[in-house]
Amino acid sequence: MTILAASLLLVARPGAAQVRQPAVADTVLPASRLNQRLPLLAGGLVVSYSSLMYLLSEGWYTGEKSRFHWFNDLPEWEQLDKAGHFWGSFHESRGAVDMLRWAGVPDRQAIWYGGFVGFLLQTPIELFDGRDPAYGASATDLTANFLGSAGLIGQQLAWNEVRIMPKLSFHPTRYAALRPNVLGRSLGEQFLKDYNGQTYWLATDVGAFLPATSRWPRWLQPALGYGGQEMVYNDDGTNAALGLRSYRQFYLSLDVDLRRIPTHNKVLKKVFYALSIFHLPAPALEWNPRRGFVAHGLYY
8 A cells, every 4th residue: 555655754854865975883863862752753653654554444445354365466457566565665664764863863773773664564454455355465565565675775775865766656547437446436546546547666866876076967867667557457358348458568757856956945845855755747758568669748
């Protein structure tokens, strides 16, 4: 359930999202700062996560319950759901690491303690799935959750910052109306459920890899995207009865890293930090096996 990441990031302190230079040793901050901020941070996380779990149980898992069981859903949805798990886990871990830094926890401890928060937050969702008769707990979902957290930890240990950022973009599609109970009725539900409208991106901060004398703007980043279309049913026969056959889409585009836009406005910094999990509309070149190369003047 990738929507968890957005809510977690809204409470993150954006000051930690700025460029962090690698340190020779962790800086030990006054204990008073830890004593003041850690309880606030812990309380906020408990309230936020409890609220999100309640909303999921009331808004998503509303049908009958079964005994806990496993289900192999790897072939489904062209693996867009796995990309979503990776994206959510990565950004929940990113938010946790930055919040621990804000609370005064030394860098190395913040990376390890906060780095696996995404995996820990996403994993209980499999308990919901495991009791849903139509689904089941997924080992590949758990793997995607782990890889999302590991991807964040690896970048922080290597560079002390995020240079390759997973992002998400979304646009409404006509497919949701064909199966609204699964793909969503409202726009909010479709954002969460309609994989036809989701595109997952990897935006790379190429300026971070160039010499310090380079004039490449750090806010401008190339991005690789992945999506899919015509996914209403995972059963090929049922899908074909609607005249549909699912296929993958690959994109090359540009992205703007809002965190790199200079501003002294603290509220705006928070907004930029939260929005940095999304890919902004931009020209894109698409390739798919159905139509080959397709140019988009502005892709959402």
